[in-house]
Amino acid sequence: MGFRQTREWKIFFEGFWYNNASFRMMLGLCSALAVTNNLTNTLVMSIGVIFVTTSSSTMISAIRRIIPSRVRMAVFMMVISTFTIVVDQYLKAYYPAISAALGPYVGLIITNCIVMGRCESFAISNPVVPSIVDAVGVSGGYAFSLMMLAAVRELMGFGTFFGITVLGDWWTPWVIMILAPGAFFVLGLYIWLLRSISKEKT
Amino acid sequence: MNNRFWMIGLLLILAVICAFALAFINTITAPVIAYQNEVRYKSTVLDVFGITYRAGDGDAVIDAFAQSVDEHEINGMPAFTDKSSGRTALSLSGSGFQGEMNVIVSLDGDTITGFKVVSQVETPGLGARITEPAFQKSFTGKMVRNGITMVRSGSAGQSEFDAITGATETSRALQRILNRGFERYFAAVK
Numbered sequence: 001m002g003f004r005q006t007r008e009w010k011i012f013f014e015g016f017w018y019n020n021a022s023f024r025m026m027l028g029l030c031s032a033l034a035v036t037n038n039l040t041n042t043l044v045m046s047i048g049v050i051f052v053t054t055s056s057s058t059m060i061s062a063i064r065r066i067i068p069s070r071v072r073m074a075v076f077m078m079v080i081s082t083f084t085i086v087v088d089q090y091l092k093a094y095y096p097a098i099s100a101a102l103g104p105y106v107g108l109i110i111t112n113c114i115v116m117g118r119c120e121s122f123a124i125s126n127p128v129v130p131s132i133v134d135a136v137g138v139s140g141g142y143a144f145s146l147m148m149l150a151a152v153r154e155l156m157g158f159g160t161f162f163g164i165t166v167l168g169d170w171w172t173p174w175v176i177m178i179l180a181p182g183a184f185f186v187l188g189l190y191i192w193l194l195r196s197i198s199k200e201k202t
Numbered sequence: 203m204n205n206r207f208w209m210i211g212l213l214l215i216l217a218v219i220c221a222f223a224l225a226f227i228n229t230i231t232a233p234v235i236a237y238q239n240e241v242r243y244k245s246t247v248l249d250v251f252g253i254t255y256r257a258g259d260g261d262a263v264i265d266a267f268a269q270s271v272d273e274h275e276i277n278g279m280p281a282f283t284d285k286s287s288g289r290t291a292l293s294l295s296g297s298g299f300q301g302e303m304n305v306i307v308s309l310d311g312d313t314i315t316g317f318k319v320v321s322q323v324e325t326p327g328l329g330a331r332i333t334e335p336a337f338q339k340s341f342t343g344k345m346v347r348n349g350i351t352m353v354r355s356g357s358a359g360q361s362e363f364d365a366i367t368g369a370t371e372t373s374r375a376l377q378r379i380l381n382r383g384f385e386r387y388f389a390a391v392k
Contacts (some may be wrong), residue, residue, distance in 0.1 A: 037326055038326065066208075066212065067212065068205055068208060068212065070209060071209045071213055074213055075213070075216060078213075078216050078217060078220050079216070079220070081220075082220040082223055085224055089227050089231040089235070092231065092235045093230075093231040093234035093235045094234070096235075096239075096242065101326075103323055173327075175327060175328065175368055178325075178326055178327030179327075
């Protein structure tokens with residue numbers, strides 16, 4: 001039996017690919033539009049989201065039996081905001097340049113629907129290990145799609161890749177790619193491409 | 203009934219735990235954050251004066267600053283004097299297109315000798331291009347006794363600077379911030 005048959009792999013792949021947050025479920029788009037004009041920032045943002053999603057899901061899953069269902073949202077919010085502030089403070093202290101470039105978007109991880117979505121739809125009703133796998137899968141899928149967006153936008157908008165100039169002086173940067181509408185165009189193209197490949201009827 | 207108490211109880215316990223966790227993180231990171239901000243600010247002042255220091259070393263920046271720069275105030279604006287050349291630099295703040303920006307500009311008489319952006323939150327790729335070295339260097343040598351004006355096309359003259367294409371509002375905000383500062387400065391030193 002290969003690892004593809006395990007329950008963990010199925011949960012992971014379900015979140016990472018079949019229910020990919022940005023390309024399939026259309027979730028977390030606000031930050032996907034805002035931070036993806038540059039690969040370095042996107043990478044840091046992605047790591048932040050993976051960290052917050054995974055730690056919140058773990059925490060919620062661990063205490064799921066003692067959370068009264070009427071106050072579960074309040075509990076989610078407290079746990080999520082604590083972890084988000086930890087990420088924000090950490091970046092401000094040790095990566096000031098990236099923190100300045102990301103501006104308010106690190107703090108806005110609190111409002112990312114993926115984080116609370118995982119707590120509400122998975123962690124609250126599942127044991128710790130599957131919850132961790134699920135959180136890593138979904139936030140990893142989110143990170144992956146963000147990087148795909150950022151790669152196109154940075155290349156066409158700045159002519160660079162991770163800040164290294166790839167396209168020479170002959171390339172006229174497409175300003176639209178740096179602005180939020182550029183993210184919509186690239187996102188739309190990816191969704192078209194992926195749905196065509198998987199030949200899926202929705 | 204029991205459940206209602208537990209609801210409040212759990213929220214309370216959780217709030218206390220979270221508050222302690224955050225307070226703990228804050229005590230660790232607050233001094234580091236303050237230090238980073240100080241290094242960024244002071245290294246910008248040194249850059250504007252053209253004073254060299256070991257890059258990437260925060261303590262070296264602070265030492266160099268303490269050795270060669272005097273901090274004071276001119277007409278209510280934070281100002282600096284380069285001890286060796288006697289030049290003055292002003293720290294000017296105001297609202298840009300998206301939010302607060304802070305720039306440092308050094309003067310020799312009427313002439314700008316250095317200009318740098320300390321912090322800004324303008325649109326990446328457009329307004330944020332005010333942080334590009336080429337744009338910042340373009341201010342050197344401008345005569346600003348009667349203010350500075352941005353030009354949208356053609357080459358910039360003695361008291362003009364080239365606006366950034368696609369970022370007219372940011373350029374205009376910068377012009378406003380600079381002119382307000384220069385006016386107060388020249389009124390004070392006349």
